[in-house]
Every structure is written in structure tokens, then in C-alpha cells.
Amino acid sequence: MALPRLIFITGKGGTGKSTVAAAMAHALARSHPVLVADLDQRTSAARLLGTNLNGRGTARIGKRLEVRALSPRAELESFIERIVPLKMVSRRMLRSRTFGYVTAALPGLEAFLMLDRLRILAGEAARDDGYLVIDGPATGTALELLSVAAGLGRLAPSGLLHRLALELEKFLGDPDSFGVVITLSPEEAALREALETAAALDERMGIRRVGAILNGVAGRLFSRAEAELAGKLGEHGQLMARRIELGALAERARRRLSGAGLSVIELPMLFRTSLGRREIFELSQALEAALARQ
Amino acid sequence: MKPALSLAGYRLIVCLGAGGVGKTTIAAALALGEALNGRAVDVMTVDPAPRLLDALGLDTDSTEPRHVELNGVGHRPGARLRVLKLDPKATFDSLVERYAPSAAARDAILQNRIYRNLSQALTGVSDYMAMEKLLELHADRGTDLIVLDTPPARHAIDFLDAPRRILELLNSRAAVLLGASSGFLGQSLKLVDLAARAVLKAFDRLTGLGLLADVQGFVRGFEGMYQGFAERAERAQSLLRDPQCLILIVTSSEAERLSETRAFIDSLRAIGLKAGALIVNRTLPEMPSLAEIAKLKIAPGLKRKLRRNWNDFAALKSREAESLSALRAMIPHRAALAVVPDLGREPARLVDLAAIARRLSGVESEDAGELGI
Numbered sequence: 001m002a003l004p005r006l007i008f009i010t011g012k013g014g015t016g017k018s019t020v021a022a023a024m025a026h027a028l029a030r031s032h033p034v035l036v037a038d039l040d041q042r043t044s045a046a047r048l049l050g051t052n053l054n055g056r057g058t059a060r061i062g063k064r065l066e067v068r069a070l071s072p073r074a075e076l077e078s079f080i081e082r083i084v085p086l087k088m089v090s091r092r093m094l095r096s097r098t099f100g101y102v103t104a105a106l107p108g109l110e111a112f113l114m115l116d117r118l119r120i121l122a123g124e125a126a127r128d129d130g131y132l133v134i135d136g137p138a139t140g141t142a143l144e145l146l147s148v149a150a151g152l153g154r155l156a157p158s159g160l161l162h163r164l165a166l167e168l169e170k171f172l173g174d175p176d177s178f179g180v181v182i183t184l185s186p187e188e189a190a191l192r193e194a195l196e197t198a199a200a201l202d203e204r205m206g207i208r209r210v211g212a213i214l215n216g217v218a219g220r221l222f223s224r225a226e227a228e229l230a231g232k233l234g235e236h237g238q239l240m241a242r243r244i245e246l247g248a249l250a251e252r253a254r255r256r257l258s259g260a261g262l263s264v265i266e267l268p269m270l271f272r273t274s275l276g277r278r279e280i281f282e283l284s285q286a287l288e289a290a291l292a293r294q
Numbered sequence: 295m296k297p298a299l300s301l302a303g304y305r306l307i308v309c310l311g312a313g314g315v316g317k318t319t320i321a322a323a324l325a326l327g328e329a330l331n332g333r334a335v336d337v338m339t340v341d342p343a344p345r346l347l348d349a350l351g352l353d354t355d356s357t358e359p360r361h362v363e364l365n366g367v368g369h370r371p372g373a374r375l376r377v378l379k380l381d382p383k384a385t386f387d388s389l390v391e392r393y394a395p396s397a398a399a400r401d402a403i404l405q406n407r408i409y410r411n412l413s414q415a416l417t418g419v420s421d422y423m424a425m426e427k428l429l430e431l432h433a434d435r436g437t438d439l440i441v442l443d444t445p446p447a448r449h450a451i452d453f454l455d456a457p458r459r460i461l462e463l464l465n466s467r468a469a470v471l472l473g474a475s476s477g478f479l480g481q482s483l484k485l486v487d488l489a490a491r492a493v494l495k496a497f498d499r500l501t502g503l504g505l506l507a508d509v510q511g512f513v514r515g516f517e518g519m520y521q522g523f524a525e526r527a528e529r530a531q532s533l534l535r536d537p538q539c540l541i542l543i544v545t546s547s548e549a550e551r552l553s554e555t556r557a558f559i560d561s562l563r564a565i566g567l568k569a570g571a572l573i574v575n576r577t578l579p580e581m582p583s584l585a586e587i588a589k590l591k592i593a594p595g596l597k598r599k600l601r602r603n604w605n606d607f608a609a610l611k612s613r614e615a616e617s618l619s620a621l622r623a624m625i626p627h628r629a630a631l632a633v634v635p636d637l638g639r640e641p642a643r644l645v646d647l648a649a650i651a652r653r654l655s656g657v658e659s660e661d662a663g664e665l666g667i
Contacts, residue, residue: 239581
């Protein structure tokens with residue numbers, strides 16, 4: 001099954017969005033050109049891939065892998081520069097504090113321009129048979145961002161913005177162009193948020209391609225008979241119970257996600273002293289194998 | 295014996311933190327802990343998880359304060375705990391009702407397209423509304439302590455800075471630009487503003503939005519309410535700077551949280567506020583001694599597995615220790631660092647929250663005594 005050109009990664013805080021983005025980019029870049037970008041200058045996926053963007057610019061990591069920091073501010077600037085041809089005036093305007101408030105008061109403008117940039121980048125990726133991996137914001141912010149197109153479309157019943165909004169909606173709803181991957185850890189809170197987000201994306205926004213990546217799945221270590229001894233083994237028994245609980249949580253998350261009709265990829269819990277390039281590489285291999293199986 | 299994180303002298307505790315660190319749970323546990331000490335406590339949450347509501351014995355969330363039944367967790371006389379949920383839109387509506395100079399002005403705002411569709415998206419509105427609700431609760435003299443769980447901040451401290459920014463917006467040339475009659479300060483338009491207005495007009499024409507008129511109507515509608523808003527914002531500002539207010543940052547020990555936490559501390563400092571405590575939530579339990587395994591009377595196969603399990607968790611524990619020392623290095627002078635070991639399960643009952651509250655009272659910081667005032 002072919003992946004969408006743009007893979008938008010979101011999830012509750014602390015569920016490994018950047019880790020998954022980095023691993024995904026690594027996995028896809030083995031056979032296709034890949035651009036990894038984030039929308040809020042954290043550039044943590046870039047850091048995990050071993051390069052420090054410091055919130056701006058572009059860097060090439062491998063033959064087919066590039067990272068970039070996108071920012072709403074930069075999109076706004078290029079929009080203003082397009083619309084005000086006099087550079088001196090446009091620059092002064094962008095520097096003025098007043099203008100910051102005005103654009104903040106024109107709700108959704110920055111988000112809209114950002115989404116349109118994603119649409120353009122996804123088009124470029126399709127042309128080169130490549131992929132665009134977005135290390136997106138947390139679910140709440142992501143839902144707001146993705147609903148901007150429909151929101152502005154409703155506010156503007158006709159005109160250019162309305163047409164652009166329609167185009168954006170078409171893009172978001174096209175399973176070959178746009179897909180969302182929700183990352184989650186096996187805990188209840190993350191699971192609930194993932195299920196709610198998946199439902200909102202599908203029902204409210206018409207985004208048809210939604211999958212989940214269940215992170216931190218601890219492999220089974222103890223047999224059922226051994227598990228029953230946990231209560232008698234003191235502190236080591238408690239540690240054992242913790243391991244078993246991790247497995248049970250993952251099992252429950254797996255059941256509920258597939259019950260909700262979501263396609264799920266599992267990534268193993270890495271019991272490592274650090275999370276660096278080697279670990280990302282390992283996860284990318286697990287991801288590649290899982291994608292090949294789907 | 296570690297010194298306790300004494301909260302007895304505080305009237306307001308603000309919990310800040312990124313999403314997913316357990317901020318709401320910590321806020322609820324802190325509130326419960328203080329209530330059990332015999333204080334009358336209100337906790338305001340943003341989006342309580344169903345399990346947390348269960349744990350508090352509430353069947354649903356409500357924007358009205360709901361009493362939590364404290365039986366069975368050993369409370370002192372006078373204990374009272376109320377929970378309420380923040381609803382930014384409803385709070386905004388009631389604020390507009392209160393300060394609108396006339397019924398016509400009130401309706402103009404409530405029916406404004408921007409206000410109706412997108413008021414939540416306007417900079418800082420929902421943050422500001424949390425602040426507003428806080429003032430309302432604070433005015434209630436029967437309450438000893440308010441614990442505030444804040445919306446997950448997109449830009450670190452949007453919430454604390456909201457009153458100032460709203461004031462600035464209403465007070466700025468932006469208001470003039472957007473068509474407030476003479477401007478609150480009677481400023482005149484500069485070249486830049488004229489250009490900005492031209493761009494907005496062009497944008498409006500280009501887009502077919504006709505939005506500018508709505509934005510102008512929105513700002514104009516607020517003119518008459520400026521005084522009321524300004525006073526509220528000022529009071530919120532001084533409340534946060536009161537020595538009886540404790541601002542604490544909730545975080546977890548994942549490496550990716552470190553830079554976020556630093557950003558919180560720095561941006562607090564930038565607006566003249568200080569993090570009084572850092573709470574690291576859900577740390578791993580202390581590791582038992584590996585040598586213990588040899589003494590257990592179990593099959594060698596199980597011993598091998600226990601050793602492997604120990605090694606696995608020891609690796610995570612060492613990753614955590616590295617994060618903790620990085621966190622220790624960044625806490626402000628005299629702020630406390632509290633570590634809350636993971637319960638091993640999600641809190642599902644009041645006793646679980648009480649257990650978290652007890653864990654919170656073990657604080658590791660030389661200066662932690664300074665926290666009690």
C-alpha cells in the first residue's frame with residue numbers, strides 16, 4: 001500500500017512525535033527522497049537525525065534526506081512581500097509590533113499560509129516520487145491548524161480565499177496526498193487522546209488517511225506462571241510487575257485502536273541509556289519492516 | 295529527612311507545563327493534599343481526564359465548582375475541596391455581559407462573526423479567560439487556596455502573560471489601525487500602520503472575506519469595556535507577583551522535555567516572574583539491589599529474566615538520572631525540585647491522589663525551606 005506524499009505526525013505530548021518523524025524519514029529515505037520539516041522551530045527531529053538546525057534553515061543529512069524548519073512567521077513574511085512590492089515598506093511593516101497584533105487578530109491567517117505551503121511542498125514531493133514527513137504539533141494544536149481551511153472557507157463564501165480553502169480541503173481529504181499519523185504511548189490518557197483525535201480528523205475534517213503508531217511497546221519477558229510469583233519476589237517482583245503492566249497496557253491499546261478501525265504500527269520500547277542516532281536507526285528498521293508488511 | 299514542600303503560606307498555586315506531563319493530576323493532588331490539611335481549596339482544571347474525575351468521585355466536569363467527598367482519606371477539620379472546569383467561551387460571554395456599556399454594545403460583540411466563530415483563536419483569549427476566572431475565585435474570601443491548572447501552553451507562558459498582552463492590544467496602535475474611533479490613547483497613524491492597513495484591505499479584497507470589518511467591529515466593541523478590562527488585567531498581574539503566589543513548573547524526565555523546561559524558566563524570567571518549584575512527575579522507582587536476585591529461591595531461568603529486567607530498567611533509570619541532573623542545573627536560585635515517583639498505575643481513586651500528594655511532600659533542595667512562607 002502506497003503511503004501518502006505528506007505524512008503529518010501528531011500526538012499527545014511525550015508520545016515520541018519527533019522520534020517517530022526521525023525514524024520514518026530514515027526508513028523512507030532508503031528508497032525515496034525525503035524532506036522532514038517541523039512547524040514550530042523545535043527542530044527536534046533534525047536533532048535526533050544528528051544535525052542542529054537551531055530552529056531555522058535547511059540541512060542535507062544524507063543523499064536523499066533533508067531537514068527544514070518551517071515557520072508561520074516566514075510564511076507570513078513571504079506573503080506580505082508578495083503583496084507589498086515596495087521592499088522598504090514591507091520590511092518596516094514586518095518589524096513593527098503593531099503589525100504583529102493585527103495579523104494575530106486576523107485569525108487563522110498564519111496557519112492558513114502554512115497549510116498552503118505544505119500543500120505546495122507535497123506537490124513537489126509527488127513530482128520527485130518523494131515524501132514529506134512533518135514533525136507536527138501536539139494534537140490540540142494540530143486539530144486547530146488542520147481545521148483552519150474549512151473555517152476560513154466558511155467565513156469567505158466566495159473569492160480567492162474560498163477557492164484556496166476548497167483546494168486545501170481537497171488536498172487534506174486525498175488519501176494519496178495527505179495522511180496523519182497519531183503517535184501514542186500505551187497509557188490510558190494517550191490512548192484516549194489518540195482515539196478522540198482520529199475520530200475528529202475523520203468526522204469533522206474529512207481526512208481519510210489516519211493511522212497510529214504505538215510507541216514504547218515492551219516485549220513479553222515473563223510467562224503467565226512466572227507472573228503469578230511477582231507478589232513473592234519483593235522489590236524485584238515489583239519491577240517484574242511493572243514490566244508486565246507495560247505489556248498489558250500495550251495489549252489493551254492495540255485492541256482498542258484496531259477496534260476503532262485504525263491501522264496500527266508498533267515500535268518497541270528501547271531500554272537504553274540514551275536515545276540517539278543508533279536508536280533512531282533501529283526504530284527506522286522496525287518501521288520499515290512494519291510498513292512492508294502492511 | 296528531606297524538607298517538605300510547604301504550601302501552607304500560599305493562597306495561589308499556578309501549575310505550568312507542557313501537555314502530557316501529568317500537570318492536571320499534579321494540580322489535583324496538590325489541592326487535595328492542602329485540603330486534607332484542613333484548608334478550603336479550589337482547583338480549576340482545563341480538560342480533566344475521565345479517570346481523574348473518577349478519582350475525585352465526580353461523574354462529569356462542570357464549570358461550576360463541585361465539592362469532592364473527602365471521606366476515607368483522613369482529612370482535618372475545615373477541609374474543603376472544590377473542582378471546576380474552565381470554559382473560556384462562557385467566561386468571555388459573562389465578562390462581555392458585565393462590562394458592556396449598553397445592551398447594544400453587548401449584542402454587537404456577542405453577534406460579531408469573529409467573536410462567534412473564532413474568538414478562541416484570537417491571541418490569548420482562552421488564556422486570558424483562565425486568568426479572569428481566577429480573579430473571580432480569588433475574590434471569594436472563604437477560600438484559602440486556589441490551585442490553577444493552566445491550558446497546555448503553545449508558547450511557554452502565554453497564559454501568565456495574557457493580561458498584559460490583551461491590555462497592550464487594546465491600548466496599541468493596532469486598535470487605532472483596526473478602527474477604534476480615536477484610539478484609547480489618541481495616537482495617530484504612522485506610515486507603517488497605513489501600509490499595514492492597506493495590506494489588510496488588499497488581503498480582504500483579494501480573499502473575499504470582508505473580515506476586516508468584523509475585526510474592526512470587534513475592537514470597537516471593546517472600547518467601552520476598556521476600563522473594566524484594564525482593571526481586571528492589572529489585578530491579575532499583581533496577583534501573580536504576590537509573595538503568596540507560587541508558580542511551579544511540572545515536567546517529566548524525558549530528555550525532550552529538558553529544553554521545554556528551560557524555555558519555561560527563561561520566559562518566566564523575561565516577564566519578571568519566577569518559577570518557585572520544579573516538579574518532575576512520574577520518575578522511575580528506586581532500583582533494588584541486583585545481588586538480591588541470587589538469594590531468591592526460584593528457577594534459574596526466572597533469575598536470568600529478573601536480571602535482564604533489572605538491566606533494562608537500570609538503563610532507563612540512568613537515562614532519567616542524566617535528565618534530572620540537567621534539570622537540577624537549570625532551576626532558579628532558591629527554587630525547589632520535587633520528584634514524584636510513578637505510582638505504577640494511573641490514579642483511579644482519591645487515595646491514589648493522596649499518595650501522590652504525600653510523594654510531593656518529599657522535596658530535594660537545600661533551600662526548600664525557603665518555600666514555606
